[in-house]
Amino acid sequence: xxxxxxxxxxxxxxxxxxxxxxxxxxxxxxxxxxxxxxxxxxxxxxxxxxxxxxxxxxxxxxxxxxxxxxxxxxxxxxxxxxxxxxxxxxxxxxxxxxxxxxxxxxxxxxxxxxxxxxxxxxxxxxxxxxxxxxxxxxxxxxxxxxxxxxxxxxxxxxxxxxxxxxxxxxxxxxxxxxxxxxxxxxxxxxxxxxxxxxxxxxxxxxxxxxxxxxxxxxxxxxxxx
Numbered sequence: 280x281x282x283x284x285x286x287x288x289x290x291x292x293x294x295x296x297x298x299x300x301x302x303x304x305x306x307x308x309x310x311x312x313x314x315x316x317x318x319x320x321x322x323x324x325x326x327x328x329x330x331x332x333x334x335x336x337x338x339x340x341x342x343x344x345x346x347x348x349x350x351x352x353x354x355x356x357x358x359x360x361x362x363x364x365x366x367x368x369x370x371x372x373x374x375x376x377x378x379x380x381x382x383x384x385x386x387x388x389x390x391x392x393x394x395x396x397x398x399x400x401x402x403x404x405x406x407x408x409x410x411x412x413x414x415x416x417x418x419x420x421x422x423x424x425x426x427x428x429x430x431x432x433x434x435x436x437x438x439x440x441x442x443x444x445x446x447x448x449x450x451x452x453x454x455x456x457x458x459x460x461x462x463x464x465x466x467x468x469x470x471x472x473x474x475x476x477x478x479x480x481x482x483x484x485x486x487x488x489x490x491x492x493x494x495x496x497x498x499x500x501x502x503x504x
Contacts, residue, residue, distance in 0.1 A: 283483045284501035291317045319351040325402025366392040370415045375406040403431040422446035425453035427463030434469040447491040
């Protein structure tokens with residue numbers, strides 16, 4: 280699986296064996312950050328109250344000889360899904376304050392299995408996980424974790440969630456970027472709190488099950504595209 284980051288909570292995971300492209304949380308032109316348009320087979324949105332912008336993704340190209348691409352499959356609510364051999368599980372995670380509790384409130388967190396690597400995306404989660412949510416997530420190899428505070432996890436609570444989930448790799452998201460309108464703290468606040476001194480920074484990462492860290496949780500910073 281190859282993982283790329285587009286800023287805020289927007290990621291693209293491309294399967295190696297399955298050749299399926301999964302996009303998490305595409306934003307629109309109102310974010311203040313430049314608008315990418317990666318191709319996708321599956322699109323997941325963590326905010327069930329926000330209509331995912333079709334401008335943020337495009338259909339995967341079809342093989343030579345076929346006339347058009349297939350439209351992405353959009354997932355915006357909790358439940359179990361299997362699309363093109365990719366398993367996705369959405370879990371309702373109500374916000375800790377304000378709003379009603381229910382499937383249409385809070386955010387949806389996801390775990391997605393691609394090439395036998397399980398990616399957890401926590402959207403705008405703003406609190407520690409409940410036992411039910413943690414059990415529902417199950418195995419998480421790569422955790423896409425909000426760390427910038429605001430409407431999502433602050434650095435201290437983000438570290439608590441790492442302790443709960445015990446992933447092999449953590450990729451921070453939802454932190455301050457130049458031009459982004461959302462009020463967030465910088466990623467360095469999280470790295471300092473977690474005690475990371477020499478963080479690995481990459482434009483993209485290739486994750487194979489056989490290469491996952493065995494005894495530690497590794498933090499990798501992905502440079503936004």
